[in-house]
Every structure is written in structure tokens, then in C-alpha cells.
Amino acid sequence: MYDVYEIRKEFPIFGVLVNGKPVTYLDTTASAQKPQAVFDAMSNVYHRFYANPHRGTYYFADAITSAFEQARETVREFINARETREIVFTRNATESINLVAATWGMQNVKAGDEVLISEAEHHANLVPWQHLCEVTGAKLVVFPVDDNGEFMREEFYARLGEKTKIVAVSAMSNVLGTMFPIEEIAAAAHKVGAKVLVDACQFAVHYPIDVQKIDCDFLAFSGHKTYGPTGIGVLYGKAEILEKMPPYQFGGDMIENVTFEKTTYADIPARFEAGTPASVQAIGMAEGLKYIKKLGFADIIKHEEELIKYTTERLLEVPQLKIIGTAKKKGGVFSFAVGNIHPQDIAFVLNKENVAIRIGHHCAQPIVNRMGYNSLARASLGLYSTKEDIDNLVAALLKAEKFFREE
Amino acid sequence: MDIEELIENFSFFENWEEKYQYVIDLGHKLEPLDDSFKTEEWKVKGCQSQVWLVPQFADGRIHFKGDSDAILVRGIIAIVLMIYNDKTPEEIKSIDVTKIFAKLGLEENLTPSRRNGMLSMVSKIREYAEKT
Numbered sequence: 001m002y003d004v005y006e007i008r009k010e011f012p013i014f015g016v017l018v019n020g021k022p023v024t025y026l027d028t029t030a031s032a033q034k035p036q037a038v039f040d041a042m043s044n045v046y047h048r049f050y051a052n053p054h055r056g057t058y059y060f061a062d063a064i065t066s067a068f069e070q071a072r073e074t075v076r077e078f079i080n081a082r083e084t085r086e087i088v089f090t091r092n093a094t095e096s097i098n099l100v101a102a103t104w105g106m107q108n109v110k111a112g113d114e115v116l117i118s119e120a121e122h123h124a125n126l127v128p129w130q131h132l133c134e135v136t137g138a139k140l141v142v143f144p145v146d147d148n149g150e151f152m153r154e155e156f157y158a159r160l161g162e163k164t165k166i167v168a169v170s171a172m173s174n175v176l177g178t179m180f181p182i183e184e185i186a187a188a189a190h191k192v193g194a195k196v197l198v199d200a201c202q203f204a205v206h207y208p209i210d211v212q213k214i215d216c217d218f219l220a221f222s223g224h225k226t227y228g229p230t231g232i233g234v235l236y237g238k239a240e241i242l243e244k245m246p247p248y249q250f251g252g253d254m255i256e257n258v259t260f261e262k263t264t265y266a267d268i269p270a271r272f273e274a275g276t277p278a279s280v281q282a283i284g285m286a287e288g289l290k291y292i293k294k295l296g297f298a299d300i301i302k303h304e305e306e307l308i309k310y311t312t313e314r315l316l317e318v319p320q321l322k323i324i325g326t327a328k329k330k331g332g333v334f335s336f337a338v339g340n341i342h343p344q345d346i347a348f349v350l351n352k353e354n355v356a357i358r359i360g361h362h363c364a365q366p367i368v369n370r371m372g373y374n375s376l377a378r379a380s381l382g383l384y385s386t387k388e389d390i391d392n393l394v395a396a397l398l399k400a401e402k403f404f405r406e407e
Numbered sequence: 408m409d410i411e412e413l414i415e416n417f418s419f420f421e422n423w424e425e426k427y428q429y430v431i432d433l434g435h436k437l438e439p440l441d442d443s444f445k446t447e448e449w450k451v452k453g454c455q456s457q458v459w460l461v462p463q464f465a466d467g468r469i470h471f472k473g474d475s476d477a478i479l480v481r482g483i484i485a486i487v488l489m490i491y492n493d494k495t496p497e498e499i500k501s502i503d504v505t506k507i508f509a510k511l512g513l514e515e516n517l518t519p520s521r522r523n524g525m526l527s528m529v530s531k532i533r534e535y536a537e538k539t
Contacts, residue, residue: 342477344456352423360455375455403424404431404478
């Protein structure tokens, strides 16, 4: 088991003082902080062998191409894909999902078809499908969650059918923490001939992924949430599906042969990686994944689950506090409301106390509204979070509750 | 109370808690906006909380009513209205609100990075003054 206080020393940002005091960072769901190893890996490229990959015939170009492709292999291993051809680098998970909707979606979804998503999707796994449906005349169908944010099996099956072309679902909700049974959903979808896309942005940070076991057709996640840099994301797709998909964007690196009369496109994954890739970011992302692997998911889960229990208990000490999202299987995401106090007011006091949380609709407006709110406060955990972080959060919340209580 | 009095009151506060407790009190005292005005039409965009602003024009002056569902923002609205209310458009245009907020020690509420919408509200007020 790793010592959380020791590994925190590897994250330079935790040494930063704001107004003379350290910051309690509880917004890992929005974006994770990064260990020094990620900065070193990226800096190493720029210092020692930076060039544009895939193009040159000289040492730097070869070295960065090899490091970039090694990063692809690290990602493949991280999610247990069959081959590196199934790993497409994108800007972020949002782009990964847009890519599928714009290419596979436009090719396969027709008027009268249905796209099935959960009620708890992030806008990134909602709006691209909504747009696809608007353009094609297909129907966006939504399966609900219950008042606790729990998956409702019957409701899901009632909406899955012959017309369903794709099921797009989050493995772990960024608002409720709910973990959807993605293996069961994938099997059920395949039975009716539908494809499955898993939004693994949150799940990938906390739990191991095996795309072969899940048997999903597509899976998206991002580098900045898995302790790596911004500007890089991943789309996994089964090779036989990717091979049939048209390009997403056009330009350099994705072509095979270009004449003014006709252009032929490169094989996968290059076909989906138009332009100079974010190679240094991909290498940084791989380093973040290696960092996770080094600590080991078994220990990360053990650490976080203990902290989830502690957080749940301690949050309930705050008068009027209600946790939104209490599914039996949930990850370290705590959305909450404190009586009628506006989350913006809560965040104001928390900021004065150097406690960083997120407020608002969390880019998932429909589920926040469905739970009965316009705006929620959210604290979330990472592998570096500590009981002291939670103690600071609770102390600041107690202060906020008292501050705004109407006498 | 006018803004000079308010600046004087604020000079006695020793920490942010006292200062903002006073802002909250101002928020509680702000006359609530009638629900019929709490519509998209009167909403100030770009705020994390909901903010409404309604102008009333009379005798060459503008009277504003405002409200928010967040109490601190309500308090700040009370101050903004204290600064701008019942002035002529020319007077409104000449007011340096950033300077007044700095004197109050509340300048953090007018930074573009703080999305509490007060900057949008001030631009909206100036917009109404420009149009008159």
C-alpha cells in the first residue's frame, strides 16, 4: 500500500501556497493534478529529441516517432486493447465521442433509428448524439436513473430494441458517481445489433479497464483526468469497425496518396489523426498512465474506497447537507446541496478557506435538473486525496453553513 | 444610505467574514424582485447564479431593480444599485465602479475570472444608459 503523504510530494502543485496556506484540492473529477514524472517526460522530449513525428528521416524524428508510438502501446496495455491500431489519439474525450458520432454515426444512423443514452451523461456524451439525431432524423432515447442516481435495469431494457443503433453510456457519472453496469449494457446492446460507446473519462481514473472484457465497440477517455497533460485524449475502437469508418478531419498524416483528382486515406489509426499530432502530450499521457500502474489499481481502489466511506460519514455532519447520488456502486464523486444555500455562496466561503471544489451544472445539466437542482456543489477524490482534505472540506462547509444560516 | 456612508461602514471591518456578513445583510434587505420579472428576458447572462436586472425610466433618470438566487450576489447587487440608482444616463456613464469597489475592498467581485456576473450586470446597466 502506498503512503499517500509520500506520493503527494511527487505532485509539485501541492507545495503551492495561496495566501500563505496550502490548497485543499477536491476537483479531480474536473481535472487531475499531475506528478513530476509527467513534466519530466514531456520536458525530456522538448530538450532532447523534439521534432514532428512520422515525417522525418533523421534522428530526432525517429526518436519522437518511436516515443509517440510507444505511448500508443502504453495506452493499449492500459485498457487491454488487442492491438495499437485500435488506439486513436484525439484532443480530448469530447473529440473522441464527436469523432464517432460524425463518422460512424453519419454512416450508420438513419431516420427512424434510435440512439440510447443514460439520463446522467456529460454533455460530451449527449450533445454530439443529439446533433447526430437532428441531422439524420434519428431519435435520441434516454433511460432514466432513480432518485438515488441508481441504474434502473427495467427502464434500460424497455428502451433498448431493434431500432437502437448505438448505446452511449458513461461507466461512471461525473455528477452522481454512479457506475453503470457497462458489461451487461454492452452484451444487451449487441444482442439487438447495436454498438456500444463507453465514456470512461471518470472510470479510467479510478478503476482498471479491459475493453475486451467489457466488449465495447468504442471507449473514450482523456489524458488530463488520468494524471497527464491537457490537449490529449483517446478513442478506442474495435479494429474491424474503425477500418470501415470514413475520416473525421482531412489533411496531413491521414492520407495515403494525394492528387488533385483523388486522395486515398491512410490505414487506422492514422486515418483519424489529421495534422501534426499532440505527440508530446501523448507521451505525457502515457507517463500518467504508467504512474497509475506503478501505484497499482488495487491500492488506489483500497485508498479511495476508504476515503469514500470517510467522506460520506463526515459530510453528513454538516447540518442540512444532502448528498446527491447515493448509488450502491459509486466512485469518489460527491455532489451535494446544503439547505437552500446557493452553491456559489458555498464556494465563496470554501475559496476563502483554500478549499477547491466545483459548482454549477458540471456539464451535465439534465441530470442536475432531474435531481431537482439548477446548480450543485461537488467535491471529488483522486489517488492523492487525504482524510485531512476531507477534514478541511467539512470544517469549511460548517463555517459556510453557519455563515449563511438565516437566524 | 449613500455610497459614501457605505464606504465608511466598510472601513471598520477587520476581516472578510465581517465584511461579507454585512454584504449578506444588505442582500437580505434588498427588495425582492417580483417573480413576474424572473424570466429569460431580464436575466443577466454569464453568471453562475441566476441574476435579473430590470430598468425603469422616469424623469430622465433610471431606477434599477435586481435580484439573484445567491445571497452574496444579492448583497453585491444591493451595492451596485446603491451606486447607480436614480441617476441620469450621463451620470451613470461617468461612474468609475471599479474604483468604488476598490474603496469598499470588494474588488474581487468585479474580476473577469470570477464568474459571479457582477461585471456583466455593470455592463448591462451602462448599456441601458447608452441607449437612453
